[in-house]
Amino acid sequence: MVAQLTRQRLLASPCEFSEVDAVLAQYSVTPLPGPAAVADFALARIRELALEETFFVVDLGMAARLHACFVGALPRVTPFYAVKCMPEPGLLRMLAALGAGFDCASAAELTAVLGMGVPPSRIIYAHPVKPPAQVRWAAESGVDLTTADTVGELEKLARWHPRTAVLLRIRADDPSASCCLGNKYGAEPIDAFGLLVAARSLGLDIAGVCFHVGSGATNPQAFTAAIASARKVFNMGAGLGFRMRLLDLGGGFVNRPGPDGLPCLGGVPAAINAALDAHFPDGAGVRVIAEPGRFFAEHTGTLLCAVHGKRERAAPNGGRHVDYWISDGIYGNLNGIYYDHLQPVAVPLRVHEPNASPEPTTASSSSLFGPTCDGADVVLSSCVLPELAVGDYVLFPGLGAYSWAGAADFNGFTCRDVRFMHVYS
Numbered sequence: 001m002v003a004q005l006t007r008q009r010l011l012a013s014p015c016e017f018s019e020v021d022a023v024l025a026q027y028s029v030t031p032l033p034g035p036a037a038v039a040d041f042a043l044a045r046i047r048e049l050a051l052e053e054t055f056f057v058v059d060l061g062m063a064a065r066l067h068a069c070f071v072g073a074l075p076r077v078t079p080f081y082a083v084k085c086m087p088e089p090g091l092l093r094m095l096a097a098l099g100a101g102f103d104c105a106s107a108a109e110l111t112a113v114l115g116m117g118v119p120p121s122r123i124i125y126a127h128p129v130k131p132p133a134q135v136r137w138a139a140e141s142g143v144d145l146t147t148a149d150t151v152g153e154l155e156k157l158a159r160w161h162p163r164t165a166v167l168l169r170i171r172a173d174d175p176s177a178s179c180c181l182g183n184k185y186g187a188e189p190i191d192a193f194g195l196l197v198a199a200r201s202l203g204l205d206i207a208g209v210c211f212h213v214g215s216g217a218t219n220p221q222a223f224t225a226a227i228a229s230a231r232k233v234f235n236m237g238a239g240l241g242f243r244m245r246l247l248d249l250g251g252g253f254v255n256r257p258g259p260d261g262l263p264c265l266g267g268v269p270a271a272i273n274a275a276l277d278a279h280f281p282d283g284a285g286v287r288v289i290a291e292p293g294r295f296f297a298e299h300t301g302t303l304l305c306a307v308h309g310k311r312e313r314a315a316p317n318g319g320r321h322v323d324y325w326i327s328d329g330i331y332g333n334l335n336g337i338y339y340d341h342l343q344p345v346a347v348p349l350r351v352h353e354p355n356a357s358p359e360p361t362t363a364s365s366s367s368l369f370g371p372t373c374d375g376a377d378v379v380l381s382s383c384v385l386p387e388l389a390v391g392d393y394v395l396f397p398g399l400g401a402y403s404w405a406g407a408a409d410f411n412g413f414t415c416r417d418v419r420f421m422h423v424y425s
């Protein structure tokens with residue numbers, strides 16, 4: 001049944017059906033009629049397994065639709081999924097089966113992806129400043145594509161991995177991005193020529209240019225400007241004798257689903273496709289890749305947290321306020337509140353009232369606290385929730401990106417060691 005669903009939904013995508021089927025079988029994926037069925041699925045599993053802990057539902061059907069959306073909207077761009085965003089093995093395997101490449105930033109991420117059988121040719125070691133030991137490790141593992149934006153890094157590569165192809169990372173910030181990266185990475189345009197000259201004297205192979213407009217970018221013009229800057233650096237590189245052949249658009253893509261719930265990249269693809277046509281016309285021998293992380297992970301993951309404590313108190317306005325303690329918080333899978341501007345939306349799941357009406361009669365002003373002893377561990381200081389009991393759950397949709405990836409086990413609450421349940425909507 002799952003295999004049949006897959007074939008129907010992915011008919012437009014040139015993926016290997018047998019590989020996708022193998023992933024669905026390996027993770028005993030449950031087929032769902034649509035993404036909205038995740039809540040009912042979660043509730044059924046909580047009751048059936050008497051769950052009391054945090055878990056994730058990972059929707060591999062959503063991942064497949066996001067992949068089809070990306071390659072459909074950007075036909076010249078091969079996505080290399082940024083592993084750091086959500087390194088969950090089921091998602092990685094699904095994207096590998098769909099034909100994506102991978103952006104790895106550390107030896108551990110490289111090990112995970114190589115261990116799945118992904119060939120090094122589908123991997124970019126996309127960290128501009130790498131520990132020397134990890135550069136040596138990449139060289140031994142045959143990972144021969146990386147990035148750099150300083151003379152020091154070029155010298156490191158020349159010493160420890162002289163045959164690697166290198167993309168020069170240039171700075172191309174979108175001021176509207178929710179997480180800026182240009183403060184740390186990306187050569188200023190004025191420094192690009194000096195870096196190319198240094199690379200040439202070191203005998204390195206500069207293969208092209210990469211950039212990252214910032215995570216959670218919304219301004220299509222940031223890509224237009226970045227691709228134009230990349231063209232200038234391509235021309236400089238070609239003038240110095242480099243075989244400039246690879247353009248990497250980095251990450252920053254955001255899924256903005258339409259009213260039909262289908263994935264959508266907003267105005268970004270039109271801007272990218274036009275800029276590619278203008279500066280890197282098809283047939284000119286330049287391959288284009290990108291490193292989307294958030295785009296693939298965000299709406300693929302749903303976080304479920306158990307309510308494990310409750311207190312009532314008088315609200316300042318005289319009404320009633322309920323505080324709930326839940327199984328995860330800002331040190332765990334909700335660390336995006338702190339690091340990623342996350343504004344979580346809590347959906348109540350009343351585990352112990354199977355016949356509860358969908359419109360609960362008593363909704364109260366509420367807070368959701370994380371499990372640790374830190375007073376700062378607050379998930380939502382003010383929200384409106386129906387009456388919940390210890391043992392009920394709250395569901396957080398769109399929590400796949402930069403959540404588990406950065407979770408810690410502070411205070412002994414083991415937020416990293418969570419269960420993943422795989423579905424296919």
Ligand SMILES: *Cc1c(COP(=O)(O)O)cnc(C)c1O
Nearest residue numbers: 082215216251252291292293294
């Ligand atoms: C984090 C990162 C990405 C992924 O960014 P998203 O905004 O999640 O798409 C891609 N490339 C590099 C180099 C990164 O550091």
